[in-house]
Structures are given as structure tokens and as C-alpha cells.
Amino acid sequence: MTADRSAALTELIAALGPALSLDPTELDAARADKSGQRAADAPLAIVHARTADDVVAALRVATAHRLPVVPRGAGTGLAGGAMAGRDRLVVSTARMTRILEIDAVNQLAVVEPGVIVAELDAAAREQGLFYAPDPASRAWASIGGTIATGAGGLMCVKYGVTREAVLALDVVLADGTRERFGHRTAKGVTGLDLTALMVGSEGTLGVIVGATVRLTPVPRGETATIAAMLPSVVAAAAASSAIMASGLRPAALELIDPLSLAAIHRHLRLEAPAAGGTHLLVQCDGEQSGDDAERALAIIRAHGGDGRLTTDPADAERLLTVRRSFHPAMEATGHVLIEDVAVPRSRLAEMFAAIERISADHGVPIPTVAHAGDGNLHPNFVYTGDTVPEPVWRAAHAVFRAALALGGTLTGEHGVGVLKKRHLVEELGESQLALQRRIKAAFDPLGIMNPDAVL
Amino acid sequence: MTADRSAALTELIAALGPALSLDPTELDAARADKSGQRAADAPLAIVHARTADDVVAALRVATAHRLPVVPRGAGTGLAGGAMAGRDRLVVSTARMTRILEIDAVNQLAVVEPGVIVAELDAAAREQGLFYAPDPASRAWASIGGTIATGAGGLMCVKYGVTREAVLALDVVLADGTRERFGHRTAKGVTGLDLTALMVGSEGTLGVIVGATVRLTPVPRGETATIAAMLPSVVAAAAASSAIMASGLRPAALELIDPLSLAAIHRHLRLEAPAAGGTHLLVQCDGEQSGDDAERALAIIRAHGGDGRLTTDPADAERLLTVRRSFHPAMEATGHVLIEDVAVPRSRLAEMFAAIERISADHGVPIPTVAHAGDGNLHPNFVYTGDTVPEPVWRAAHAVFRAALALGGTLTGEHGVGVLKKRHLVEELGESQLALQRRIKAAFDPLGIMNPDAVL
Known part of the structure; x- marks a missing residue:
């Protein structure tokens, strides 16, 4: 390990205490997601964020030391977007699992990113509502991860994709700045739609630390x-x-x-x-x-x-x-x-x-x-x-x-991650890929956010 | 007029021929939209684009001469986003009015931006489908303009906002580059969602020259x-x-x-x-x-x-x-x-x-x-x-x-335009406004796209 990596680790330990893990078994697990692939080497460390402040602290150190960061939810992705290799700092939000609010009148929920999709859905159903995005991995996948990948599911055909279910996001940017994108309201067009831009951005723009999502009334009648x-x-x-x-x-x-x-x-x-x-x-x-x-x-x-x-x-x-x-x-x-x-x-x-x-x-x-x-x-x-x-x-x-x-696309709902990165330019073309990279740089000028994935 | 403005006009006339208008009545009309406000002075010229190539030609000249560009649809906006003042080049897509395709099986339409919302809706209804976004101005507003403003309407409450109806966009960027964002497919998460980012961007990122929009089956039964x-x-x-x-x-x-x-x-x-x-x-x-x-x-x-x-x-x-x-x-x-x-x-x-x-x-x-x-x-x-x-x-x-x-927002469906710009920072905060400006710069490094509006 270089002297700078070592200094970064010391700062992370000081800032995060027990939220920082160097456990070899955990580091080894973070090499993989559910794609069946794994990174060649284990990452440097894992932050098990308990709060948004932990994420802020981790990203400040990462920015100071230009440490590459791999955001991670439940690790159930299928495109390798959460696979973390050598010298990467994993920032996991899997332990931020509180459902902060279910607002039955306004038909929305405010959740931490580690909440499991099926658990949010079950909590909503107690109030006659449901959370429509239903990836096949809903019993294990986290809200944060499914938003970051733009995950789909069986019921998109009637109830729309994840993007349509996300009203607002709390995000920590690469330099540790916290931002609130979007609205608690049903409609809102104030400025550029950064909420929609975050959905499916696969950890390349920031870490999702909170989400306000739309709930749908359970349809009357039988299925x-x-x-x-x-x-x-x-x-x-x-x-x-x-x-x-x-x-x-x-x-x-x-x-x-x-x-x-x-x-x-x-x-x-x-x-x-x-x-x-x-x-x-x-x-x-x-x-x-x-x-x-x-x-x-x-x-x-x-x-x-x-x-x-x-x-x-x-x-x-x-x-x-x-x-x-x-x-x-x-x-x-x-x-x-x-x-x-x-x-x-x-x-x-x-x-x-x-x-x-x-x-x-x-x-x-x-x-x-x-x-x-x-x-x-x-x-x-x-x-x-x-x-x-x-x-x-x-x-x-x-x-x-x-x-x-046939007029189609590379990925309908899993994301590009690491595994499909090689095909991206064929679909987008060189100039659009360059534009996407410039947009990423607007969020992450040092290029530390999930640098192995997508862009 | 400065020598450079004069040179720019000469190039525009050469490139666009009769698509370029210097008619004082038309220039005067372009000072206003339906907000009841108007710019203090008339713009330099109007491009009545007949094709996307006209838009490309206009923006190349604009970039070469750092000419501020105000994209304009039907001019029915309510926030002043299309109001064009002194030295501005108006690029109007109001005469690009072809419905290129209604695909009843895939329930989508491919249209030029000047198509009037109500006309698209009527054409879709002939095939048992309809176009759900229905701003009150639907009889006069254009598809391009309603996408650029993220216009809403009465039926959003059931059928969703304009963003949810837009599958793909053809866009000309400030330097004249043409890009295709999005997909013809129902789902797609390849790279950052620039289609969603364009919706509601109010002409600050580029000019919409084509749109692929979702159509919805007309519900059975009476209303x-x-x-x-x-x-x-x-x-x-x-x-x-x-x-x-x-x-x-x-x-x-x-x-x-x-x-x-x-x-x-x-x-x-x-x-x-x-x-x-x-x-x-x-x-x-x-x-x-x-x-x-x-x-x-x-x-x-x-x-x-x-x-x-x-x-x-x-x-x-x-x-x-x-x-x-x-x-x-x-x-x-x-x-x-x-x-x-x-x-x-x-x-x-x-x-x-x-x-x-x-x-x-x-x-x-x-x-x-x-x-x-x-x-x-x-x-x-x-x-x-x-x-x-x-x-x-x-x-x-x-x-x-x-x-x-009350947990609300400045604008639900009209946009920020020029008239609400003064309030923007109160909702977004300084750091998010700076981020939005950096994103705009990724599309438009010279800052020539609708510089008086929003950001």
C-alpha cells in the first residue's frame, strides 16, 4: 500500500470508527455482485454507512486522496456496477434501512437507501398502497441500488419504470456535498431534472442517501x-x-x-x-x-x-x-x-x-x-x-x-455496469459518450465515482 | 449593429436563405410569449427551421459568432422562456410540423417538434390511442415546446407528466452537433438518461428537432x-x-x-x-x-x-x-x-x-x-x-x-423561464444552482443557449 493510501485509511478510521471495515471476508464479498463475475482483487476498505453523515465523511476523505469510490447497495446488481477491485473504497448504504415515513394521503414514502424493495412494498400495502417497481430481486435488492441502476421488473408494463416512481433524492456528491434533488409534490419542473438524471446513473454521479418515492393505490378487484x-x-x-x-x-x-x-x-x-x-x-x-x-x-x-x-x-x-x-x-x-x-x-x-x-x-x-x-x-x-x-x-x-x-437497446433494466461497458459506444456513439462524460465531470470533476463502470 | 453581428447575419442568410427572417413584425412578435411580458428590444433575426439541418446550420453560425440563441416553439409558454431580446437569434421549430409515424402496435409516435399537441392527439385517436399530456394550451402549443418546458395539464393526475411520455429526442447542441437521446423501446437504461434531462430544460441545453413519444390506448367505457x-x-x-x-x-x-x-x-x-x-x-x-x-x-x-x-x-x-x-x-x-x-x-x-x-x-x-x-x-x-x-x-x-x-415547489408545469429565474436559488440553493450551471456548460460551453432563462 502506498503512503497516501495508508494516510487515507487512517483518516477514514478516525472519521468513521466502527463503520469502516477492513474484514477480509467482507472485502472479498465486495468484489462481486449477482452477475457471477468478480473483480480481480479485493477493495481497500468498506464503509458501512449508518447515516448520510458517514457517506459525507467517507467522500471527503476519498476526494482529498483521490480514492476511487464504488457505491454499493445490497449487491444484487447483474451488470457488475458494484464490483469493487484493488484500491477502491466501497461505500455501502445497505445498513441505512429505515422507512422514515409512509404518507398515505400524498401516496409517497420517504426511505433510507438500504430499505429492501419488498419490505417497502409490504409496509405500503398495510395502508392500501404498493411500491410498483418490482425487479425479480425485490426480496433482496435495496431501494438505493434499484434507483441507481434504474431497475425494472415484471409490472413495469402497466405501472412504469423506476424513474417514474422517484420523486426526490438525497445525494452526496464526490466532494461530500449533500444535495436534495426533486420534489415531494406530484409535479415540479424547477430547473434541470437531476432526480431523473440520477436514476440509472449507476453510482457514477454520487451516492444516494435518501429517496422520496411514489406509492400507488392497490387496485380494487381480484388479480x-x-x-x-x-x-x-x-x-x-x-x-x-x-x-x-x-x-x-x-x-x-x-x-x-x-x-x-x-x-x-x-x-x-x-x-x-x-x-x-x-x-x-x-x-x-x-x-x-x-x-x-x-x-x-x-x-x-x-x-x-x-x-x-x-x-x-x-x-x-x-x-x-x-x-x-x-x-x-x-x-x-x-x-x-x-x-x-x-x-x-x-x-x-x-x-x-x-x-x-x-x-x-x-x-x-x-x-x-x-x-x-x-x-x-x-x-x-x-x-x-x-x-x-x-x-x-x-x-x-x-x-x-x-x-x-431492430431499433433496440443494450440494457432495458439491469444497467451497463462493468460488463456491458465495452458495448456502450456502439449504441451512443463517440460524441454522445463524450457528452455523458462531461456531465459526469460536472458532478465529479476528479472522476472518483465508480470509475470502472459505465462511462 | 457590430461588425461581427453583421458578419453573422451574412453567414446566416447564406446558410439558410428564405428560412431566415428579418421581418420587423415577426421580430417584434418574438419578443413575447403568452406570459403577458415581452423583452425590451426585438431580436436580431429568426430562423424558421424547415428541417433539422436548418437548425444545425443556424447553431454553427451562432457558435462561431457566440450569438445568443433563443429556441422557440409555438410561443405559448407562460414563463417567458421564449422571449427574445436584443442581439438574440431566435431558432423556431414551429414550421417543422410533420407527424412522421404513428406506430399503433408499439403505441408511439415519431414527430417533428412543431406538431401541435392537439393535432398529434387527434391523429393518435384515429388509431384508438391518445397523447396523454394535455396542457390547457394544447390547441396551440407545440410538442417541442411542451417537452422543452415539461408542460403539464389536466390529465397528469391520472396519466403522468410530459417526462413520462417522452421516449427519445433528437437534439441539436449549441455547436451544431446532432444527438439522439433515448430509445424507441418501452424500457432502456443505457448510460445517463439525457432524454429525461432534456424534458423541462427550457432551451438551455439544445434545440429539440424530433421526438418519439408514447401513446396510450383510449380507455374503454364512457367518461x-x-x-x-x-x-x-x-x-x-x-x-x-x-x-x-x-x-x-x-x-x-x-x-x-x-x-x-x-x-x-x-x-x-x-x-x-x-x-x-x-x-x-x-x-x-x-x-x-x-x-x-x-x-x-x-x-x-x-x-x-x-x-x-x-x-x-x-x-x-x-x-x-x-x-x-x-x-x-x-x-x-x-x-x-x-x-x-x-x-x-x-x-x-x-x-x-x-x-x-x-x-x-x-x-x-x-x-x-x-x-x-x-x-x-x-x-x-x-x-x-x-x-x-x-x-x-x-x-x-x-x-x-x-x-x-409547505414542502412545495416554484413551478409545477410552466417552467422557470425568465420570469421566475429570480426565485430559483431560493429553492435549489447556491451549490445546486452551481451544479446545474456546470451541467449546462457540459452541453453548451460558450453559454449561448437561452442565456436569459432559468440558469
Whole structure:
């Protein structure tokens, strides 16, 4: 360790006391997130911030010593944005877990960043409200992390993305300055919208130390759930697109391709599905949910499929098991690189066809699930060993390029992080990337905030 | 005119030909927007851009000569953001009026910035869709201008603000660089969200030359409209808050205070309303609209009011006449300065009480209407003469400070422009204002973009 790093550590210990950890096990854990990847070396230290003041203190020392900072929530990201390597200072807000306020009249919550998404949702439901953004990791992911990554989820298709749920943010900038962005009001256009800019900024602009988020009234009526099988992925993609084009707004519309479905069946020790068989899960909520689900089912039938509709919550849970078993089924077979491309909904079938071609060309199986109502696909690459093999990277790159060619984007909801950084310039172009870097410099002139990620 | 200004004009004429106007009548018109204010002097010239290339050409010359640029849409803004004074080059996109595409399957439209909001909405409705942002000026306001100001409207309460409707933007930066921000996809988190940053940036970052916007399926079922009277503004504010807190999501929830109502009645030559009488307009859409409206009416009755409910479109139009006559009624009595504060919905009654106190203290009547479902108030200051009298500015300032004290904001949907710039630092603070200026400099290092507005 250099003399300056050593001096920085001494200052951090003085400023933070027990909130600073040098525990090797903790440092080792901070090398990784849920992407399956890890940094080559462990970071310098971890700040387990208890308050915003701890974050301020940590960033002041970091700025004084030009120490690279990696903000970290619950560490459940899928793009490597929280992976911390050599000489990095990890600033974790995972222990700032208080729900400060649930304001039922104004339908908002004020929370610390370490609050787990599912816990906020549960607290809101006690007052007839819910927190709409529902990433698949909602039981483990933190509010701060999901805002920093712009995380999506199943219900975005009806209730919008994370950006739309964030009203205001408390942020600590690289030099330790605290700022409040946004409003507690439903509307507000005072100055540039820095709240929206922070959402999805992946720790490159500052550390989120508080959030005021919108809550939504729980819809009246039952939830109707359809689990359907269609004869091919093309038929299922076409049915999804038709359901959305009909004006229906399902609360979830999920597609599981044949390869994924076969893997799930193996994992659950079920009989193998029919060749080409593709699974579609549709949930409708609100007082018209029964009618809406009948309409969706009719569209599925018109596309050669059929399914079962239930309004019984326990029965619906069983139908959801197939979708929920996807990630465990993948992880049971090896390490998984999860891609996250999005295409216009109408191009979903073409994107599946492209993935099939890429799979054949590169000799790599690519089981894929999709938030079909949003045109957001998760092609999965399963591999063995500690690092992603080059043929897998090449196939992943081809998938990304195919999405771009269909008018799509690199990442719908996971973020760029470290793992997708290599593709960024292809989507944004050199001049926009330079502009994004200038904007980052306006927040972080020394470039210490998450320097390995995104920009 | 200096030699350099003269050289700049020569280059503009060469580059733009007939798209450049020096017509004194047009230059005089560009001094003003719909705020009732105007710049002291006329601008240098107006570019009536026909294409994005015209904008590029204009901004290259502007950058070469450090010519201040005022982007302009339809000129219907209410905060002076498009008012152009001495030596300014106006870049108008009002003549870029093509709807390039309505994609019914993906529920989006691709438009040039000069398309009028109501025209896009009408074109979308032919395909069973609509464009949700509906500023009161929708019949005259352009898409580009409403995006640049982050304009709101009546239906934000159910369908969200303009930011949520914008998927992608084509932008020309100060130096003439063209950039594409955002995605055609429903989701996307690739890099910093510069689309959201552009919304509400009021011409300070670049010129919007194209937009990809989200369309929404027209809800099935009838629209139910309630026109109600309540005995006081406090009762009406409480009823509004209770309607929203009940979980109902009306498509519009508008409040007209006693002073405004009396002015409207005078303007329409109706009998004077009862003293303290406050008008509430509620619209519910969707298949449950009748039930929802009955629930809203029950809440109004529980607050001492009563009203009439109709599902007949022609009858509803008549009920809407009162709300629609507000601005004409104000303008009939003099020049109007329209404020635009927003407060948390639950503080609406307190805000009305504060306005009443400020009115008495300053000896200035302040008729006020509110998008009550959003807590967004428009206090109006009517005056005679060409400039806003100082007592009016002082009262407007007191209104703004009262909103801030209630956890509110300076502007809910009109923007800061030139007229509210003086208040900006009070809401943002010095350090955030400095940060916003650094971000502007990342887009516009010479500071030529709308230099009189906002920052």
C-alpha cells in the first residue's frame, strides 16, 4: 500500500470508527455482485454507512486522496456496477434501512437507501398502497441500488419504470456535498431534472442517501392469472404483441422460450414440454381483471395456444412457480451471464429468431425469457469456470448488435455496469459518450465515482 | 449593429436563405410569449427551421459568432422562456410540423417538434390511442415546446407528466452537433438518461428537432363528469385530497376558487355564485367510470358539497365551459401574471389559506385555480399597464415562499423561464444552482443557449 493510501485509511478510521471495515471476508464479498463475475482483487476498505453523515465523511476523505469510490447497495446488481477491485473504497448504504415515513394521503414514502424493495412494498400495502417497481430481486435488492441502476421488473408494463416512481433524492456528491434533488409534490419542473438524471446513473454521479418515492393505490378487484402454452416462440411473441396492441394493460406479461422451459421442467422434475412449446404468463389486475384476462386468453387461442385462467391467489402462486424457477434452473447448471436487451414490442419475434441464429452460429445455447409486454429480453449464457469464455462474449455481443439493428437497446433494466461497458459506444456513439462524460465531470470533476463502470 | 453581428447575419442568410427572417413584425412578435411580458428590444433575426439541418446550420453560425440563441416553439409558454431580446437569434421549430409515424402496435409516435399537441392527439385517436399530456394550451402549443418546458395539464393526475411520455429526442447542441437521446423501446437504461434531462430544460441545453413519444390506448367505457359546488375553498381542497387518498384516479380533478368563479360568472353573464362557493370538476374514465364518479360525488357530499354527474359528452362539454372560461375571464380584465406553484396534495387547503393572507397583506386580489389532484395551483395576478407592478411581484414572491414552506415547489408545469429565474436559488440553493450551471456548460460551453432563462 502506498503512503497516501495508508494516510487515507487512517483518516477514514478516525472519521468513521466502527463503520469502516477492513474484514477480509467482507472485502472479498465486495468484489462481486449477482452477475457471477468478480473483480480481480479485493477493495481497500468498506464503509458501512449508518447515516448520510458517514457517506459525507467517507467522500471527503476519498476526494482529498483521490480514492476511487464504488457505491454499493445490497449487491444484487447483474451488470457488475458494484464490483469493487484493488484500491477502491466501497461505500455501502445497505445498513441505512429505515422507512422514515409512509404518507398515505400524498401516496409517497420517504426511505433510507438500504430499505429492501419488498419490505417497502409490504409496509405500503398495510395502508392500501404498493411500491410498483418490482425487479425479480425485490426480496433482496435495496431501494438505493434499484434507483441507481434504474431497475425494472415484471409490472413495469402497466405501472412504469423506476424513474417514474422517484420523486426526490438525497445525494452526496464526490466532494461530500449533500444535495436534495426533486420534489415531494406530484409535479415540479424547477430547473434541470437531476432526480431523473440520477436514476440509472449507476453510482457514477454520487451516492444516494435518501429517496422520496411514489406509492400507488392497490387496485380494487381480484388479480386474474393465465398460464398458457403456445406452439412456438414466434406464436408467443406475436400473441404478446397482439395483447398489448389490443389496448389491454396486463400487470405482467412474461414469455419463457422452449430452451428455458425445458431447463425449468428438468429442474422441477416435471415431464419435458412439447418441442417448441413456449410459456406465456399473463396477469391482469383491477376491477376489470376477469374480462381483461378473458380477452388476453382469446388472443392466445387465436395464436394457436391455450391456457388456464385463475383468480385464486394460491392457484396463481402455483402458476407463477414456472417463471420463478427460471433463475434457479439456470444457476443449477453453471455460471450465468444474463443479457438484458430491449426491442420495440413488435420486433420481439424477430429478436427471438436472431437469438436462435446466433446460438447456432456460435455453438452456444441461449435460453431466453422476456418481459414480453415491454419487449425486454433476458438471453442467458450458461458457462463453466470462473471467467466468461470468449465464445460466450462473442455471442452476447452478437445478441446486442441484433437488438440494436431492430431499433433496440443494450440494457432495458439491469444497467451497463462493468460488463456491458465495452458495448456502450456502439449504441451512443463517440460524441454522445463524450457528452455523458462531461456531465459526469460536472458532478465529479476528479472522476472518483465508480470509475470502472459505465462511462 | 457590430461588425461581427453583421458578419453573422451574412453567414446566416447564406446558410439558410428564405428560412431566415428579418421581418420587423415577426421580430417584434418574438419578443413575447403568452406570459403577458415581452423583452425590451426585438431580436436580431429568426430562423424558421424547415428541417433539422436548418437548425444545425443556424447553431454553427451562432457558435462561431457566440450569438445568443433563443429556441422557440409555438410561443405559448407562460414563463417567458421564449422571449427574445436584443442581439438574440431566435431558432423556431414551429414550421417543422410533420407527424412522421404513428406506430399503433408499439403505441408511439415519431414527430417533428412543431406538431401541435392537439393535432398529434387527434391523429393518435384515429388509431384508438391518445397523447396523454394535455396542457390547457394544447390547441396551440407545440410538442417541442411542451417537452422543452415539461408542460403539464389536466390529465397528469391520472396519466403522468410530459417526462413520462417522452421516449427519445433528437437534439441539436449549441455547436451544431446532432444527438439522439433515448430509445424507441418501452424500457432502456443505457448510460445517463439525457432524454429525461432534456424534458423541462427550457432551451438551455439544445434545440429539440424530433421526438418519439408514447401513446396510450383510449380507455374503454364512457367518461363521467361531475361539476360540483362546495361551500368553501377549504372544503373543496379537503374533498380533493380525500378523493385522491381514497385510491380513485380521476382523469381530471380541477378546483376553481371563489374569486375566480365570480370572475367567470361575470364573464359568462351568469348569476353571481354564493359567497365562498368553490367549484370542483371531476372526470373519471375507463370501464369503472360511473362507479368511480359516484364514489367521488359521495366524498364531495361528505364535505358539504353537491354536484351533477353526466356521462353525456355534449352535457359534459357544457360543464367544462366554466373551467375553460377561466383564462378568458382573467384576460378580459387586464394583463395577467400566472403563477404555478405546487404543494403536496394534503397541503392544498393550507396553501389556499396562505394565498388569502398574502392577498390581504399586499392588497392584491389573487384568483386561483388548481389542478387539485396534483396539488398544482395557478394563482393569477391581474394588473393594468405594460409591466408587472412591484406590489404584484412582492405578492407573487410571497406566494412562492409560502409554497416552499409547505414542502412545495416554484413551478409545477410552466417552467422557470425568465420570469421566475429570480426565485430559483431560493429553492435549489447556491451549490445546486452551481451544479446545474456546470451541467449546462457540459452541453453548451460558450453559454449561448437561452442565456436569459432559468440558469
